[in-house]
Amino acid sequence: MTAVKSGESAARTALVVGGASGIGAASVRLLARDGYHVVAADVADAAGSVRGAEEVGGHAVAKHLDLRMLETFEPFLDALSDLPPLGAVVITAALMGPRVDLDRYKPEDWQRVVDVNLTGTFFMAQAAARRLAALGGGRVILFTSASGRTPISTQTVAYNVTKASIPVLVHT
Secondary structure: OOOOOOOOOOOOEEEEEOOOOHHHHHHHHHHHHOOOEEEEEEOOOOHHHHHHHHHOOOEEEEEEOOOOOHHHHHHHHHHHHHOOOEEEEEEOOOOOOOOOOHHHOOHHHHHHHHHHHHHHHHHHHHHHHHHHHHOOOOEEEEOOOHHHOOOOOHHHHHHHHHHHHHHHHHHO
């Protein structure tokens, strides 16, 4: 992620979905450093990301969000109305799923990974794009993984497949 242009972040909110760890936590820290008020949204506790934002002189809050719960996206975005206007939505969420041999992968595990990494990502990006358009514009940024191009293991098949789909979502 590159630094934001000077003045672009002034009095704007950035939502980082998957903001509790990894690339999401790093995104929270960088966006806070660049002056965004950041919402670190995740099913996991994002308190560490909030502390990271504060360490660089920024401001962030942690909010619970489960990408499997599509019906909560609009109310979640509505609840951000007490913050500065939304200017950016970064979706880094990723569920690896179980590490098992291909022939032992269960349908319910496959579905859970697809629900988070593909379905949830798509519908959160859609809700965010609508919200940003209503506010006059902004950015939706989706993250993929190198394993989407070169699978890291046959034991992570659902993760590999869902991450490979993200560039198609972006370029469609």
